[in-house]
Amino acid sequence: MFFYIFLAVVLVPFYILEVWGAPKARVTAGFLVLIAFIYFVFVAGFRDDTGYDWYVYKKIYEGVESSDGLLAAIQFGNENGAETGFSVLLYLLGLCGVSFWGVQALVCLFNFYAFVRLNSLLGMGLVSGFFVYYCWLFLVLQMAVMRMSVALSLLILGMIALLRGRYLVFALLVAVSTTVHLFSLAIGVVVLCAKLRFSRTFVASVLSVVVILYGLGLDVFGIGLEQTLGYMPAFIASKVEIYLRTSQLYVRGAGEFLYKLLMLGIFFYVFVRADWRNDLERYLVNLGFIYIVFLFLFWKYPVFHDRIKYFVLVPYFHLLLMVVMRQKIHERGLVGMGFMLISLAVLVHEVRGPLFYPYTPYYNIAERWLGGQENDGEERTMKYYEDYNAQWLESGGE
Template sequence: MIDYNVVYVAIWIMAIFSVFIRSDWSRYLFYIQATFMALFLAFRFETGYDWPVYKSHYLHVAAGETFQLNFEIGYEYLVRIFTFLGFEFHQFVALLSVLEILLIAVSVRFFFRKHSIWVMALLYSIPDFYLIPSFSLVRQALAASLFFYGLHYYARARLFTALGIFVLAVSVHYSVVGAIAFLVLAMRVRLSKYVFVVLFAVAVTLYLFSIDVARFFANFVVLYFYPKYIFYLERDVYNASFVYRLVYAAVSTLVFALIYTSWDKRLVDSSGFSKWDSTVYRLAMFGVLIPLVVFGFPTFSTRYQYFFCIFMVGVSLSVLVLFNARDRLAIMLAVCVISYVSFYRFLVNPLSIVYVPYQSQFLYDEKNSTGQKRTDDLLHQLEILWLK
């Protein structure tokens, strides 16, 4: 656990230090912070829960054998290229990890230049936005970073380049199709901030009273069109106490209020993407609404919220311009402390055994790694939960 805490402190120290230096120097500090996050991710060894499948697939391809699962064509070709070049699996994942974080950093810097270093700090602090997708969801995390990168070209009206990146992202993980659908919705169906107030009120009410509308429709679709996915419906369930739901609803309300305020006062500096009008705010709103509407499918909701996390966090932080420098620093110090609550809760959760302790390529090899044992332990815990 100490490794994650050291990184937490280091990333927030960089963010806090940026307040005391010139703005042109803070740009370099931002990329140092992003590189630090990328290397921490890249040097992990057999950490996360999906790595055994990815590794087995990689070794099968390297040996010229057929694997039991078929991945997206883009990912398949990536594996073929790297195996042909003679890369080991951990080297392959390390390079993808560095690319993933740097693409996210470039996108964050483009959309939220003033608060980019704070955005990256918060992305690390919220497990669903860094630890879980980056450490475990190799394909989707890479696809999401490509989606973000494509968005920054799309916002600059470089449509052909953006389209090419979106196609590449879809070829790595098909879930990007859904993210693109939300993007089209945000740009073509120009819902006002007042409409989002109504949508949020309905969503948070349904969430608090555990009225799972999404599961009702999903059951209908799966039963009649994709019966093989019934297994996933039975296991991907939401189980939280009313107190937890109250806390999550309160946090969601706060974030919604921040986004609404930013939208109302046009606080995001959109000089680099002025033609987007209110799109950036709508994308941020999606980040709040998705987990409330689709709460019955935690895997689905968190993964799709991830596609809009930089907007949700970045737009929320844009309200900092309403405060003076001293107050901004005090607010972010408070955010650092409060964010650590969910961060620590994740680290001590028994289901996080595949993340803690952090295993480094410098300290572990396949003979003394505990990665496989911890993955097996996680699967055993999940089997017990599913039987309840």
């Protein structure tokens, strides 16, 4: 647990300097890029039997790599929950002789590249963006959902292309990301819809409605699904039925309420202070607006708004930092430091969770290369799968 908190604390001084307006230099920028590279590649990419996802993807990789041809590899991947594009990627890397640990490192290297490109587009200090990313998303995206992280990086590059007017490149990247993770198509639609020029009145009106519906406990989305279930194709209807059954088990909690309140509060802050004449800021406001709508309208379906969150949070928080940096020194200090403390609290809450033990103690592949003994990562991961499944069954899931 302390290892992951320490990694965040290392970034705090740099975050404070950037929020308080320290001058940037080429040498400083290069050093900060190096820091981010170390976190992505050496911490996440070279982790050894650490995290939630490694065991599943290792087994998929071994099956794909040993398949008799590309078609057999794709079939094996599909049977084990991997989309075609991801299976093709693993198969090609296997042909090149890349080990599974090499696959992990290459995936994180690609994610690092996409993250740096996004920071460059948004124009914020790299550590400010990375500190927030680390506290809120890093341990999930880089150490728990390999397939989703690849798809999100492709979507980030697609969003950059879209904002530069390269619509064909955007469409191509969304298409490719969809072959890696199917939900990318929905996120691609969100990215495209954020280009619409929503008026302030429209945004305020829609948010008022969805917040009221949430307050009343009305599941409008679920009601709509139930009404249209009979008109859906069988393979879609079966998944929708699972979502509907799962939603009946969902229980609101204080943590959920506080999170929604925080996201809404941040949106109100940037909504009032953002420069609506600036195309980039207006786009980021729209992106945040769509996420807030998902968050309140799909409140019974975390599987939907969580995946949107994985993509939206970094641009959303960058917008917050953009706005903060324009304020007077006292407001900049108050909001910037307050947000830093909230981010650290989110990280501490995550690493203290009852199901965090697959992450700790942290092991790195370098220890194995240097002749270290086998670690207990597989044992902890298998226990996590058993405990997670037991919780799911106790709650009435299937």
